[in-house]
Amino acid sequence: MLDDELREQLADWVRPIQGLAIPDLAVLRRRARRRSARRAGAAAVVTAVVAAIAIAVVASLPGSGRLASSQPQAGGSASWRAAPGTWTRGTWRPAGPLTAADASPADAPYFVAIRGAVAVVTDAFTGRVTATAKPPDGQRFAGVAAAGDDRTFILAATGAGSVTFDELRLRGGGQLASAARLFTLPARTVPAFAVSPDASLLAYTTPAGLEVVRLAAQTARSWTAPGGVLSSLSWGGDKTLAFEWSAASPTAAVQPAGAGVRLLDITATGRPLPASRLLPASRLLIRYCPSSQLCAGGPVITADGSTVFARNLVLSRVIRSRVEKYSARTGQPVAAVTSLAGGGTACELLWTDPAGEQLTVFCGTTGVVADGHFSPANLHLPAGILNLAGQDFAW
Amino acid sequence: MPVPHDDFAEFYEASYRRVVALVAAIVGNRHQAEDIAQEAFARALTRWPQVGRYDLPEAWVRRVALRLTVDAGRRMRRALALSAALAVTQPRRGEVADPLASTALSIALARLPLPQRQVVVLYYLADLKVEDIARDCEVSVSTVRTRLAAARHRLERELSEADDSEQDDSEQEVPGAR
Numbered sequence: 321m322l323d324d325e326l327r328e329q330l331a332d333w334v335r336p337i338q339g340l341a342i343p344d345l346a347v348l349r350r351r352a353r354r355r356s357a358r359r360a361g362a363a364a365v366v367t368a369v370v371a372a373i374a375i376a377v378v379a380s381l382p383g384s385g386r387l388a389s390s391q392p393q394a395g396g397s398a399s400w401r402a403a404p405g406t407w408t409r410g411t412w413r414p415a416g417p418l419t420a421a422d423a424s425p426a427d428a429p430y431f432v433a434i435r436g437a438v439a440v441v442t443d444a445f446t447g448r449v450t451a452t453a454k455p456p457d458g459q460r461f462a463g464v465a466a467a468g469d470d471r472t473f474i475l476a477a478t479g480a481g482s483v484t485f486d487e488l489r490l491r492g493g494g495q496l497a498s499a500a501r502l503f504t505l506p507a508r509t510v511p512a513f514a515v516s517p518d519a520s521l522l523a524y525t526t527p528a529g530l531e532v533v534r535l536a537a538q539t540a541r542s543w544t545a546p547g548g549v550l551s552s553l554s555w556g557g558d559k560t561l562a563f564e565w566s567a568a569s570p571t572a573a574v575q576p577a578g579a580g581v582r583l584l585d586i587t588a589t590g591r592p593l594p595a596s597r598l599l600p601a602s603r604l605l606i607r608y609c610p611s612s613q614l615c616a617g618g619p620v621i622t623a624d625g626s627t628v629f630a631r632n633l634v635l636s637r638v639i640r641s642r643v644e645k646y647s648a649r650t651g652q653p654v655a656a657v658t659s660l661a662g663g664g665t666a667c668e669l670l671w672t673d674p675a676g677e678q679l680t681v682f683c684g685t686t687g688v689v690a691d692g693h694f695s696p697a698n699l700h701l702p703a704g705i706l707n708l709a710g711q712d713f714a715w
Numbered sequence: 716m717p718v719p720h721d722d723f724a725e726f727y728e729a730s731y732r733r734v735v736a737l738v739a740a741i742v743g744n745r746h747q748a749e750d751i752a753q754e755a756f757a758r759a760l761t762r763w764p765q766v767g768r769y770d771l772p773e774a775w776v777r778r779v780a781l782r783l784t785v786d787a788g789r790r791m792r793r794a795l796a797l798s799a800a801l802a803v804t805q806p807r808r809g810e811v812a813d814p815l816a817s818t819a820l821s822i823a824l825a826r827l828p829l830p831q832r833q834v835v836v837l838y839y840l841a842d843l844k845v846e847d848i849a850r851d852c853e854v855s856v857s858t859v860r861t862r863l864a865a866a867r868h869r870l871e872r873e874l875s876e877a878d879d880s881e882q883d884d885s886e887q888e889v890p891g892a893r
Binding site: 322323325326327329330331333334337338340342343345347348349351352355356460462509 | 727754
């Protein structure tokens, strides 16, 4: 029985891949050339890495984020340092609504989805593709996050050992207004990331924990999170970051103490914030379920940072999913927004209005939760939006 | 005599999707699977005069890809488990099924340690014999058998716990049902 189930399950998983486009041989040739170049320069790279480590060690001493953060500060600026990566100057602009001249009366919410290597803009009401954006040569888009104005998106592209963050702006009708490179990081994989509603802050995970970048000032602040991983980042204004923190390995029998949905005040400096410890700097809002099963997670916080929605999963042969509403201030549940069970359907929280009165969710079908009731909504969100990486779609 | 380059193109066309599917089932991320598969094929391309003479060049590519999944696996396991929990089981009409369906089995699979997951995928998806899996994973046949048995045992246990959980949950959610 189990054998048959396994065969069937695995075959179902990979069936969509049978329609996958096969990249041109030129892609492989470029990779092969890069690999040869890397091998030839291996000694130089090792030397550079050793030097970089030495510099990092030196930099972590006086004046580093760790030491600065370990001392009580009157303001938040002391622990911000020059942001890592290679930056393009003068490209960032704050998020904002379309001007009257640019807006179209028919403008609907637009979403951006990663399809293959390109980003596709789609009218959520009609499903019409309004624009596409291609990544630079040798790269592929692999993640997208949305600001709060329905027209500003941050795209992450990966390739050649680096991850780049680009800003995409839409104009009326969902057409591309501009695309600009923000910065490039040396990294092989795209981290989890989120952009604040005003597009001023970008938070992304690092191997050590979390980094928050102020895009206009090109400064950054980091927190380390030993013993766990962050995921599902969501900004409440420009001050509060909600996220899920849990064991690094999903096979872990026990979750680390304090695992769950947490809130981080990125400006808090009124007490020591050891940079080596994330947890004291963030507040536990919803505790993970006691077993190793996945439970509370996927938080979405309102733009004013006052209300957090989270899903609770009860894992069984048929997944039961509940959506709950919490006060960010007290950490207490305000309401069980909805309880949806059956059909093997889990819920993904997509968006909430600033007041936290409406929540758009995907529970097998897209809908809006208001006054405790789920109503299906005729939104043309992409098929398979609950993708593997969880970052292939934003609106 | 050098092997004609066209041979590689033909081999690549014929086997690319199979390798991507295999890696996707292991790492749980299609984009990463494509990245890994392309890297493995790129390595095959640079060694094609040699690899092209093997009886099974695809096995060589698969072996390289499996090694690459070890690096990728650690990073991706959590994303995999999460998305397995969140993915939808029944696609709407006209939709493409999500590669990870949200059944308890899919979640349990996602939570297997990578070495066990590798052998499960090679055995149940690629339909390879344990001897071939041992060659691809560069371990002994007995190790493959041990990993398969451990994986089956773990899956059965987790599914059994899931059943219990479901029953408990039903009892809690329907007060007065008895």
